Amino acid sequence: MITVVRAGPLTTIQDQGRSGYAHLGVPRSGALDQWALRRANALVGNPPHAAGLETTLLGCALRFERAAVVAVTGATAVLKLDKLPVTPRDGVIEVPAGSVLDIGRAARGVRSYVAVAGGLDVELVLGSRSTDTLSGLGPPKLTDGTSLPIGDESGQFGPEVEFGARDEGRRDAAVRAASRAVDNSAGGAAAGARAVDDGAPLGGSAGSVSPDVPGWAGEAAAAPEDQEATAAGGDHIELGVWLGPRDDWFDANELFSSEYQVSPMSNRVGCRLSGAALPRIKTGELPSEGVVLGAIQVPADGQPLIFLADHPTTGGYPVIGVVDDVNGLAQARPGSTVRFRALD
Amino acid sequence: MRLKRSGASALLLECRDGDEVEAWRREVVRRREAGELRVIDIVPGARTLLLDGVEPGTDALLSSWRAHDFVGVEHREGSLVKIATVFDGEDLDDVAARWSMPRERVIARLTETNFTVAFCGFAPGFAYLRGLGPEYAVPRLDTPRQRVPAGAVGLAGDYCGIYPTASPGGWRLVGRTSETLFDVRREPPARLTPGTRVQLVAT
Structure with missing residues (x-):
């Protein structure tokens, strides 16, 4: 059993997500950085489908009621065991019974993944243990004091799971919708408002704003090491894009010639970008249609939104193209620059 | 029906109306159950059918189906x-x-x-x-x-x-x-x- 000592702003249980239910309006969910979760699971001997924790920006602290083998991957963060810095050996930390493992603020990247040998043994919901921040399926986000049962099945999967090609995580790869871009056809603007409240957008909700990263939450910029953290916000990301299905609604060249910034309004539903608005060359309303992971949806304001794991299953705004691999966006800090490259 | 690509592993079938969407949906589900094609999610929209998680060559396979055999054809009513x-x-x-x-x-x-x-x-x-x-x-x-x-x-x-x-x-x-x-x-x-x-x- 694990007791959550400090839940942080958004720490959720995630696995490979729930696929196969999109036709019923059930989002895929799952870890945003599938590659990082897979690696953490492999390090502790778990199968790839085991559930771990996804913690956002400020990390979390966990007390292990019994000894456990733990791996932390994804964002770069200081790890402390009983308040003392700890360095993993062969990628794992052996946590003694009763000790507290603290995953600190992300110095680079956004999301850290915590795998525990045996996996987290919460109830399966439609084949997955993932928290879906859009629909509310799966366990609620962690709060201080939450108890997490550890599974006892690690041994049966054998020691080391093959990491596989990077491509492998792509299809499975997996922030609640920022308002306008999502298909709120049944909910309208109010659904959007709800979405922002519950979705812990990366910019946080209150407090002063750091001068270095636009919209960065004030509470996230208090300690001295934060200066390093904010300085690392300006990463450059290049994303391969398959044009379509609705590229004929736009001048697609605009997408490839412009540079965008990751907005602090990004969350598990989508990575919201700001930059030159993509003007439509075709007007009218698009009837709702099914959307895929990585779809670049362009709402009326022309600012693209890239759908991540908790994306709605259908959308009413045209999708200009589809990002080939969204795993990297899981670690894209607000203010990072994004460029698109055409694939064919 | 017109085929459009939606990323590396999904196809969007554009149809005239909801009836055609439903005809294609039923046919794809039937053929998946028969083992003729692999697809993870079959997601209808208002005028489209999204096939997400398909293998390469699925576009050619769909184009080879004789749509008039199942589009506009009366079917036994569902539940x-x-x-x-x-x-x-x-x-x-x-x-x-x-x-x-x-x-x-x-x-x-x-x-x-x-x-x-x-x-x-x-x-x-x-x-x-x-x-x-x-x-x-x-x-x-x-x-x-x-x-x-x-x-x-x-x-x-x-x-x-x-x-x-x-x-x-x-x-x-x-x-x-x-x-x-x-x-x-x-x-x-x-x-x-x-x-x-x-x-x-x-x-």
């Missing part, structure tokens, strides 16, 4: 779900005014319509029911309600829909049902799945 509905929605008078008829005839219109689930979206188990026809289309509310209760029956565009869970919502409410529409312990979890025929029964 019929009757939804016991109390017609006391807050917007019932508003809908009656828009349809230029008394409440009683609105209720009659809704209970006599043979609805079909066109697609699901917005929330798990939220089904878009088609069958009313474009002459009965109503706009969404200008200002969505902050909270619509579970089971509320509403209209938007020419669709009818039932909120499976309480949520904000912009559909015009005509009634309510106490039926459970989404339950993760059932298989399938949604009561109203694409292609299901639906009848509203006044209680």
